[in-house]
Amino acid sequence: MTNASAQVAVINYGMGNLRSVVNAFAAIGAPVTIAQSPEQLAQASHIVLPGVGAFGDGMKNLQEMGWIPSLETEVRAKGKPFLGICLGMQLLATLGTEHGDCKGLGWIDGIVERLPLTEPTLRIPHIGWNDVEFRQTDGLGQNLGDRRDFYFVHSYAFLDLPDEIVSGVTIHGCTFISSLHQDNLYAVQFHPEKSQKAGLMMLQNFIQVEGNHA
Amino acid sequence: MLKVRLIPVLLLRNGLLVRSEGFQTHQIIGNPIHEVKRFNEWNVDELIYLDISQADDYDLRRDDHKVKDLTDPLAILDEVSQTCFMPLTWGGRIRHLEDIRQRIHRGADKVTLNSAAVKTPQLITEAAQVFGSQAIVASIDVKRQGMGQYEVWIEGGKTPTGLHPVQWAQEVERLGAGEILLNSIDRDGSAQGYDLDLIQAVAAATRIPIIACGGVGRYEHYAPGIAAGASAVAAANIWHFRELSDRGGKRALAKAGIPVRLK
Known part of the structure; x- marks a missing residue:
């Protein structure tokens, strides 16, 4: 079942692999476009912030390309469903710590930190398929059971957030937050667009989400 | 728990998929897109695609296997990323930041740097x-120089560098690489199993994930690579010549007590 009125916009802010995200939404039959400029978000029903790269560069690009006011309006004021993927999740933080401290969007009250090397055999970056233990089974986690493998490729993450917004956790040396949900904000540290069937199911769940003030 | 990755490596040479032996013999085995579709249906963990084309040397013998636009490996990447909902690493002929940008923009999640990393190490940073x-x-290609001596070779195994793989691995980690694809030139296409001494030496000296490559001839060759310290095991030829090579490989790893994704 697809949401016929959904119009997904994937933000192009010069960070990483947009093509895969667009291909994945197209594969589940969701109308999807790459938003090249901030005003295009007005037409979207669902907004996706993907991203591969460093925190500082990501924030700089969002600022310089003028995305932030438009995101504030469409996501925060109008309450459109928002999905942050990987760096797109991290940028929601109040603070990032990659290559020195850097302020984030501040929509989620938390800090993005480097995964600690807690064990001698542990390797960072955390790359590969790992379990997401779902703490919420509605929202993005629908029809995915209690735990499921998703594909991760990252060195930084939220290590601590208030329980009520944590929708999934993963262990790599320590427990970190792999999925969060706060109002209309959804964000995942892994890559649903690269996680085959489970990933496509999660994107399907996202486009079923209705906006706050729809 | 993080699962061990089992990774097929596809070698693209002048528009065709090839198998390789000792980095020298290259036998044509098929169409560069069909294989990816098959791997996608099998839900393989990840895919590494290496473009080992030689400039101006396109093979025109087998028209039936080739894709439309042979002159542009990036057109192949476009096609691949449309059917591939799995992690994709793309390597080969990457010299500049712009080459990386283009490949990531077209759907690669990761890129490999090999010769360019040796010639211009700051490119990694x-x-x-x-x-x-x-x-x-x-990506580090290594040749054994007798008596446990190893050397890093570049340009498709044609040029020695004087670098020792352990020192070079530590250096690429320091420069900012996130992963190492460690390939043994001697074992390439040999079906004798991984060079375990090499894997052990490099893994012990680094804290980033190591992908072992070169020499797998049987599914039972994977597990010793993990025991030697690799985080992921890759192979090329075994994926082409055996049916159900994903399931077979995963089962062999699971039997050895190694966590894998069985779905």
């Missing part, structure tokens, strides 16, 4: 700053 360490894989 620059690339890691822009794309993140996790997107930059240092």
Whole structure:
């Protein structure tokens, strides 16, 4: 079942692999476009912030390309469903710590930190398929059971957030937050667009989400 | 728990998929897109695609196997990324930051740097700053020089560098690489199993994930690579010549007590 009125916009802010995200939404039959400029978000029903790269560069690009006011309006004021993927999740933080401290969007009250090397055999970056233990089974986690493998490729993450917004956790040396949900904000540290069937199911769940003030 | 990755490596040479032996013999085995579709249906963990084309040397013998636009490996990447909902690493002929940008923009999640990393090591650092360490894989091709001596070779195994793989691995980690694809030239296409001494030496000296490559001839060859310290096991030829090579490989790893994704 697809949401016929959904119009997904994937933000192009010069960070990483947009093509895969667009291909994945197209594969589940969701109308999807790459938003090249901030005003295009007005037409979207669902907004996706993907991203591969460093925190500082990501924030700089969002600022310089003028995305932030438009995101504030469409996501925060109008309450459109928002999905942050990987760096797109991290940028929601109040603070990032990659290559020195850097302020984030501040929509989620938390800090993005480097995964600690807690064990001698542990390797960072955390790359590969790992379990997401779902703490919420509605929202993005629908029809995915209690735990499921998703594909991760990252060195930084939220290590601590208030329980009520944590929708999934993963262990790599320590427990970190792999999925969060706060109002209309959804964000995942892994890559649903690269996680085959489970990933496509999660994107399907996202486009079923209705906006706050729809 | 993080699962061990089992990774097929596809070698693209002048528009065709090939198998390789000792980095020298290259036998044509098929169409570069069909194989990816098959792997996608099998839900393989990840895919590494290496473009080992030689400039101006396109093979025109087998028209039936080739894709439309032979002159542009990036057109192949476009096609691949449309059917591939799995992690994709793309390597070969990457010299500049712009080459990396193009490949990531077209659907690669990671790129490998090999010859360019040796010739211009700062490229690793620059690339890691822009794309993140996790997107930059240092690919290291190693040849045994008798009596346990190893040397890094570049340019498709044609040029010695004087670098020792352990020192070079530590250096690429320091420069910002997020992963190492460690390939043994001697074992390439030999079906004798991984060079375990090499894997052990490099893994012990680094804290980033190591992908072992070169020499797998049986599914039972994977597990010793993990025991030697690799985080992921890759192979090329075994994926082409055996049916159900994903399931077979996973089962052999699971039997050895190694966590894998069985779905």
